[in-house]
Structure formats: C-alpha cells, structure tokens
Amino acid sequence: MYNLEEIRQDFPILGRQVYNRPLVYLDNAATTQKPRCVVEAIAEEYYSVNANVHRGVHYLSQQATDLHEDARNRVKDFINARSAAEVVFTRGTTESLNLVAASFGEAFLKEGDEVILSVMEHHSNIVPWQLLRERKGIVIKVIPMDEVGNLCLDVYETLFSERTKLVCVAHVSNVLGTVNPVEEMARTAHKYGAFFLVDGAQSVPHFKVDVQQLNCDFLTFSGHKVYGPTGIGVLYGREELLERMPPYQGGGEMIARVTFEHTTYERLPYKFEAGTPDYVGSHALAVALDYVTRLGMDNIAAHERELTRYAMKRMREIDSMKLYGETVGKDAVVAFNVGDIHPLDLGTLLDRLGIAIRTGHHCAQPLMARCGVEGMARASFALYNTKEEVDVLVEGIKRVSRMF
C-alpha cells in the first residue's frame, strides 16, 4: 500500500548524486521535492492552456479560470473549509500571515489590544505582529514552553485579558516538531472571546488538517512545503471574519467597480487577491494535494512518525548528542547539536557526504534564545524518506564527530 520504492520513483531529483554520492535530502521543513505530476502539470498548463484568468471571454482564459477555481475547491476539500470563498490564494504562509496582521489588524485591533503568540513561532508569525505593534500600539504576549518542548498551557490561560483579540500559534514547530494542541487552545481562546489562527506550514504537509474540527478562525500554509510549487500558498479564513476585513492590497481582480471618487470591492475571496494570481501555481498545488491524498494523509503521517521515532532513537546512540524537542508524538523534525561542534561545520561536512540538512536559527531566534543556543542542526522528513537515509545521517554525524 505504501510502497516507498515506487513513491521515490515519482521524485526524479531523489535519484541524483551530489559530490558523487547519492543525495540524502533531509531539509523538507524548508521545502519539499516535487513529484513528476506536479512538474508536468506546470509544463502542461504553460504549453497548452496558458491565459490570464477571470478576464477573458475566450476559450483559453475560461479553461485557465476553471483550473484555478477547481484548485480552490480542491484546497477547500483538503482542509474541509465550509466554502471556497474561505480560501484565499497568497504567495505562501508568510504572505498569509502578513495579510491577517494588516487586514484583521486594521479592522479589529486598537491601541492596547493584545495578540498572543508562542515562544516557538517562526519569524513569519512574529514580525508582522511587531510591524502592527509599531503602527497601532498593540501588545504582544508570549506563551512559554517547558524543557521538552511543550507549550505551558497553564500559563497560556493566564495571558488572556478583556483586551485579547487573537491567538496565533504554529500547529507544528519547524524546529522542535512539537504538535501543539491547537484544537484545545482554540477552545480556550474562544472562551475568552479571542480569535484563533493556526500556522499550518508544518502540519498541512504531514497529517490531515481539518479547519472545522480544529475550529480555528484562520489557517495558513505554503504550497512548496506540501510538494507543490513555490510562490503559492493559502489563507483560510472564516467567511464572516473575512467579510469584515478590508482588502490587503489594491489592484485588478479585487474590485467590483472603480471610479476616481469611489471603489467597491469584489466578493470573497477575490477581495484579497489583487493582481494576476499565480493560476499555474494554484493548479499545480491542487495536483500536489491530489497526489498526497492518493497516498493517504494517514499513511504519510504513520510513515513519517515511525521515521521520526527511529531517528530519535538512533540519534541518542551518538556521544554528546543534544536533542531539542522530545515531546510525545513529535512530527518529522529532529533538531540537534553535537558536543561543541558548530552546527554550520556539521552541516557543511554532512553536505560533503551527500546529506542535506539545515543549520542555523531556523527563522526562530526567540526559540534559540529560549534553548540557550545560537543555532542548531535540523533533519526534517518527508513522505519519501527512508530508514536507510536516517542510518546514513547517523553514520555521517558519527564520522564528523570523530573528526573533531
């Protein structure tokens, strides 16, 4: 049913060599590789359908529009949104978060209002709120975490006040792999009259995410982390909230009628999609979502969890290994340091062995500060990784370790 050998055939890049060694690609939290069907969908659309969407009466424009809107429906089904009007295409998680900060911030937040984030957020879910703080004087509060990498939910409850308007939390930490209990956290936020945003950049690629089950008000994710192309992403927003939010950018596509005196806006979701959208990207993203759906999100999750468990076990064999994030049920990411080897040296030497990992602060400097380090090395897994690749990583780390 889950035939890894066959699955790997779908990803031509996995067969290539680097430095005359087989590529071991373990940087999937940064971006995933693309199956043939996604690359072919991009080529096929440019070769035989390409035309601007929503504008033309002609055949190609209508066909391109159908692909684009079918893709929106596909995303809607994938995350179980109530309607396609709740699916806004963006450039990625970062743009989705900036859109919410700018537009929700404009409509709902006044000076002194509070937004709750967590200490393990990606910079993309910190800086837009700081920009808003500079513009509007909002207050940012931060949920701390314990030593293993769980958010402190008891402290979380104490952060709420009558000024709390929004909570924004990563579903899965891109460093620790912690799967945050966002369903429960959203319940708490709603109890205090606040809205809840889930940064799904690291969850949507790895297991089934259902916005109605989570009962979140916003969900963000990036196409390129879920085997789709770069430059396309999604903002899910509850329809009644999106209705009350002003446009994020102005331009074509997002208007109903323009005069120099007054402009009215398109209905949802187009109000938030100024300019020519990445209609090829949206279609290719839908093909990627079809691909993972065919494999089965539950199968992918089971495979990756097993791989993560195996990796954690094998990593513990290594002398002076410090692992970050040891929560139960952690997902597809293993962050570590070995002795006093600088993570950049570790990453550079592993690269020479054909092993691609990430090193540095992982766009989560506040989390690095919490862990008392400047940086970490990180291996992150995808649906196509194997236990043999984990073994190559472990042997590689041991080898580098011996050199030091």
Ligand code: PMP
């Ligand atoms: N949030 C999280 C949890 C992430 O892992 C990432 C990407 N590493 C982002 C946000 C930003 O995603 P993008 O760069 O695709 O906009």
